[in-house]
Amino acid sequence: MSFNSVWFILIAVLWIGYFILEGFDFGVGILLKVVAKNQAERRAVLTTLGPLWDGNEVWLLVAGGATFAAFPEWYATLFSGFYLPLFLILVSLIVRGVAFEYRSKYGKAQWRNRWDNAIVVASFIPALLWGVAFANIVRGVPLEKSATGAIEYAGGFFNLLNPYALIGGLTTLSLFVTHGAFFLALKTEGDIRVRANAIGIKMGLVTAVLAVVFLGWTLAALTSKASVVTGSLIVVVSWLAALAANYKGREGWAFLFSAITTAFVVITLFFGLYPNVMPNITAGGPGLDIFNASSTQYTLKVMTVVAAVMTPLVLIYQGWTYWVFRKRINPNQIAKPESGVLDSLSA
Amino acid sequence: MNALDLARWQFAITTVYHFIFVPITIGSGFLVAGLQTAWYRTAKEKYFRATKFFGKLFLINFAIGVVTGIVQEFQFGMNWSSYSRFVGDIFGAPLAMEGLLAFFLESTFLGLWIFGWDRLSKKAHLATIWLAAIGTLLSAYFILAANAFMQHPVGYVFNPDTGRAELKSIVAVLTQTTAVSAFFHTIPSAFLTAGALFAGVAGWMVLKGRDPEVARPVMKTGLIVMIVAFLFVGLTGDWSARVMTKQQPMKMAAAEALYDTKANAPFSLFTIGTLDGSKSVFQIGLPSVLSFMSTGDVNGTVEGVNDLQKTYAEKYGEGNYTPNIPLAYWSFRLMIGFGGIAALFALLTLWYMRKGGLPRGKFFLRTMIALPFLPILGNSFGWIFTESARQPWVVFGLFKTADGVSPGVSAGSVLFTMITFTLLYGVLAVIEFGLMVRTIKVGTDMTPVQSGESKTLTMAY
Numbered sequence: 001m002s003f004n005s006v007w008f009i010l011i012a013v014l015w016i017g018y019f020i021l022e023g024f025d026f027g028v029g030i031l032l033k034v035v036a037k038n039q040a041e042r043r044a045v046l047t048t049l050g051p052l053w054d055g056n057e058v059w060l061l062v063a064g065g066a067t068f069a070a071f072p073e074w075y076a077t078l079f080s081g082f083y084l085p086l087f088l089i090l091v092s093l094i095v096r097g098v099a100f101e102y103r104s105k106y107g108k109a110q111w112r113n114r115w116d117n118a119i120v121v122a123s124f125i126p127a128l129l130w131g132v133a134f135a136n137i138v139r140g141v142p143l144e145k146s147a148t149g150a151i152e153y154a155g156g157f158f159n160l161l162n163p164y165a166l167i168g169g170l171t172t173l174s175l176f177v178t179h180g181a182f183f184l185a186l187k188t189e190g191d192i193r194v195r196a197n198a199i200g201i202k203m204g205l206v207t208a209v210l211a212v213v214f215l216g217w218t219l220a221a222l223t224s225k226a227s228v229v230t231g232s233l234i235v236v237v238s239w240l241a242a243l244a245a246n247y248k249g250r251e252g253w254a255f256l257f258s259a260i261t262t263a264f265v266v267i268t269l270f271f272g273l274y275p276n277v278m279p280n281i282t283a284g285g286p287g288l289d290i291f292n293a294s295s296t297q298y299t300l301k302v303m304t305v306v307a308a309v310m311t312p313l314v315l316i317y318q319g320w321t322y323w324v325f326r327k328r329i330n331p332n333q334i335a336k337p338e339s340g341v342l343d344s345l346s347a
Numbered sequence: 348m349n350a351l352d353l354a355r356w357q358f359a360i361t362t363v364y365h366f367i368f369v370p371i372t373i374g375s376g377f378l379v380a381g382l383q384t385a386w387y388r389t390a391k392e393k394y395f396r397a398t399k400f401f402g403k404l405f406l407i408n409f410a411i412g413v414v415t416g417i418v419q420e421f422q423f424g425m426n427w428s429s430y431s432r433f434v435g436d437i438f439g440a441p442l443a444m445e446g447l448l449a450f451f452l453e454s455t456f457l458g459l460w461i462f463g464w465d466r467l468s469k470k471a472h473l474a475t476i477w478l479a480a481i482g483t484l485l486s487a488y489f490i491l492a493a494n495a496f497m498q499h500p501v502g503y504v505f506n507p508d509t510g511r512a513e514l515k516s517i518v519a520v521l522t523q524t525t526a527v528s529a530f531f532h533t534i535p536s537a538f539l540t541a542g543a544l545f546a547g548v549a550g551w552m553v554l555k556g557r558d559p560e561v562a563r564p565v566m567k568t569g570l571i572v573m574i575v576a577f578l579f580v581g582l583t584g585d586w587s588a589r590v591m592t593k594q595q596p597m598k599m600a601a602a603e604a605l606y607d608t609k610a611n612a613p614f615s616l617f618t619i620g621t622l623d624g625s626k627s628v629f630q631i632g633l634p635s636v637l638s639f640m641s642t643g644d645v646n647g648t649v650e651g652v653n654d655l656q657k658t659y660a661e662k663y664g665e666g667n668y669t670p671n672i673p674l675a676y677w678s679f680r681l682m683i684g685f686g687g688i689a690a691l692f693a694l695l696t697l698w699y700m701r702k703g704g705l706p707r708g709k710f711f712l713r714t715m716i717a718l719p720f721l722p723i724l725g726n727s728f729g730w731i732f733t734e735s736a737r738q739p740w741v742v743f744g745l746f747k748t749a750d751g752v753s754p755g756v757s758a759g760s761v762l763f764t765m766i767t768f769t770l771l772y773g774v775l776a777v778i779e780f781g782l783m784v785r786t787i788k789v790g791t792d793m794t795p796v797q798s799g800e801s802k803t804l805t806m807a808y
Contacts, residue, residue, distance in 0.1 A: 050458070
């Protein structure tokens, strides 16, 4: 296998990691005000993410950095082309991160409520826009060869808001909400758990419909490769398994299957793309693939060695974190939920 | 303003802002780890209180550093796509390594540290803060190596067919002197900054008579860290200056506003008048010091701006190769000045403390509270100097800033994102500063260390 293909796979792996991990924490963020009715519950919900969200987000940074290193042309065309959606995602991630860290510092209702709203909105936007972005990549976008020979994005912002991409966005949004609900059902006790389970079933069915439309559209209009058909079937089967497990109250299994589903959504889209990384929507037009977008073989080789050594290590210690914080969180474990550490000035 | 100017402003704003928090994070990560180690070794409660208290300040900063760092990872592609295409083969590698080796380490172990007080053994918990701190060092190294390539490209070959630079030796990129000297200049600066923060906060505690058991050792540690750090900053600054003179003589000439090549060149401390090459009205200079700084020899010859401009025009073709001289001249002096004043102040305070007492006097202690701002300003001016005095190049001698901007992104789009980032960062700065002040005012938590199983979580969001 060429290094180009290896890196195509590794980039897919990084996005799989990112969407499985930050996918559930987007879902939890979106559901914050729905599943948690009082301060103790809100804080319990946020505490399930506390030790994890930052490490989850690093998957995105590494996906970005790795794309820069392995496929600089892809990195350059994608991020300068999808300028405004990416900007909205960045602003959301900034606000969300700060909101997690600062919202419980004070007990003031207004302070907390504003940050909570920020968490909901700033989780919603990227959950939607990542789907829009990936659907556009798979669908193909208008690309032109510039005077310097670079292949540049030639659409505008509104070109990205086509019906197929919007369905893609709604699919990731609803998938992440469900995935987040399964995570909360697995990680909490009491009312939150009950509510999360109920939301999981409802949103799970919505997701099923959206995913079928999105994947069906992909197969009907874009590609009918055997690998994409297989991937889509696995998505459907594993999603049904997730819903069944959730229905039976097997929360660990439900979460595992929704993680597998998320992985196979990414795998299916990457199957659809291969060997392209950014196809042109006009057949025969200039496009980016794993060869013309890539770094030199030497760079790919160096990065392969680094990734081969570091990725397993990262998986081990990040996995260990999930093990350390495996216990369910109960709202009654939050001491003085209404007050913040900065409320009172000591004498 | 066109898209190029706006993209440059955006990079300047987002990067300078990000780098306010980075040195504080790097330095205080280690200092907090040190405090916790002291608690682990001695079991004295004062160290526990200090760890918790300064840990809070560290985390408030860390949050902003992390979220503003996300923008850094993506704005090369967004605003500088032509630059990204040109150097991606080389520049992307250290960035990806930074993610894989450093970001995962910091974020994961910091999460364990924050939430792991009651979930890990004392020893394992102590290890998490050290690992997170080591992560910040690794991160600094890789990003400085990437930046060093922009200052002094090595380990590459230009491919005329693709029109881009290609990596030939990753070892050369990661180990070149430019990177190593920058690392050993930047890291002590981070310690200088964190030391000043700790000492400044301790100064406030002394002023208000808070927790003297914590205030005293922290103040002393902060001040000693500052002085030791400043010695290293000075030594490696001298080293960096020599490396710079050799690799980017124009930058050194700009730093001195030295227009004509000179032997025994003086280091100008202060200039009144124009910096545009006409005679200055009034100048205080230290004879031969510039020659020594640049070449290691008081009689050394330092090349001037005019001669370099001529040389570069011959070498690279017609064009303006002179950076903004007043900016370079003053930012260079302000970098050294702010760092130096901070270190002097630290020395003076330690002198007061030599017989075991604490500094007294409201004026003195109030001044001390301002201490952290000095190295922060020094850091900012240092980077403003390094980056602006490299212009017009983005990669010295190889690729111009003007050629790096994204061709497909309109000035309107860049303006919109720039304004939004600036407003957002401004709001965050106000919130951040408010939280820092409040945390300091609330002070150390005097509740005794809890042991054994607890029904409630030690840490919750």
